[in-house]
Amino acid sequence: MMQLRNKWILITGASSGIGEVFAWELAKRGNHLILVARSENKLADLAKKLKKEHGGQVEVIVNDLSKEGAPVKLYQECQERQLDVDMIINNAGFATHGFFEQVSGERQHEEVMLNVMSIVDITHLFLPGLLKKGSGAVINVSSTAGFQPDPYMAVYGATKAFVLSFTQALWEENRTRGVQFLALCPGATQTNFFNVVGTDDASVGKRDTPERVVKVSLRALERGQSYVVPGFQNYMNAQISRLLSRKQVLRLVGGLLRPRNK
Template sequence: MNIQGKWALITGASSGIGEQFARQLAKQGSHLVLVARSKGKLESLASELRKMYGIQAEVISMDLSKEGAPSELYQQCQLLKVDIELLVNNAGFATHGLFEQVSGERQHEEVMLNVAAVVDMTHLFLPGMLRNSSGAVINVASTAGFQPLPYMAVYGATKAFVLSFTQALWWENRDRGIQFFALCPGATDTSFFDVVGTEEASVGKKDTPERVVEVALRALKEGKLYVVPGMQNYMGAQLARFITRKQGLKLVGGMLRPRNGSSKNNNPGNQSDLAGRTIR
């Protein structure tokens, strides 16, 4: 789709992959609605992009893991009278450690942000796209969605949901003028690793947010169903097709086992995927 002059809404836009979506879409002439919890970072980014590219940019500070937040966000967009034609569901976070040792409340928030918010946002903004027979939805999944993740059980399951959900809606909307697309990055160099700590897992070499988003936008233009940036990441994501489930769990579990026996409760909004490079 030609996004010049169109409105794009990006969740988790204050840093990492979300920030790069904002920068690269603005460069292509897209107007932006930037959403995250960090209002100061969003306002600074919006001001910079307005001056640099002459686009319009609105800022909405919100925690999408809270019940009803997507509906509130949709209402604010209605008040702003912006017609969203590109929805980027990017916000998400992970928890790491033995399942029972990680805060149940924290894992509930993880499901609410990584899954429920994606479903709600899509349900709210899709009808407007259908009325215009034009639009696209980019859901940020992960290579983590291709296999179960011991010690990151909830995170891996949420990303598997996002991947399955996106593919199903791609089929439903393939002849209706709406494109659905799943971005499945591997480990990416963002603030996520400042929280989890790279010593906690064998994540390998990390990609850059810039390159991940470049690959995503190119794949979107090519009409792809999903993309895994990086050949090694792609091959790793496909490995589960050629080994038994127990073999896969042994491999991934060995990489993600907490080395100090503790659990890591990560902050929402960090957009990298610790478990993205787990099966090679």
């Protein structure tokens, strides 16, 4: 089990929400951070506060991971700065909501690039280094949306299903090689996620706090789990596809996510 102290930890989507809370929690535990997001001002402000509060080293890398080649640039930047990454938290992602053909195709392409391809590319680039050391960890942020198809959030649900499957496969591949993998699958959480989506119609159930989501995920990592769903109700919701037919699941989820003005 990886000891989370004095490690270099790379966090994408670090400027707010779950990513920011990961940064605070891991800095508090005595680690050094590489914060990655698009917003330079937010990252710089967060880095300043973290260093003042906890004293660890904090590096800021501004990068839009929805763009082609962005993960390679991120890896090269870490190499140039001689940052020896011990752990990766692939947290960056966003969702779209509405009838598939009515949502911007360009926006949905960016959604796939960020939610899927950036995780695949970052993991592929950094994993050899972790394996060479024989230790390390990767937390990929999926969602309860990844446990079943999601009408009106078709692309988002599909991307999160990919992340869950991808992460669990790598958990098995690497469980005897010293590198841990964990798929974090939160339900609705109190972040700016729904502001980015542009509607609350995509919110199902009571929203969890990012602080609790982060603590649950780190406990799951310590236990060597391949995935974790924070919250009992979220866990039960994630298992519904095992209890109902696929048609019933689609009707149920579609009814919950259908835009209210349609």
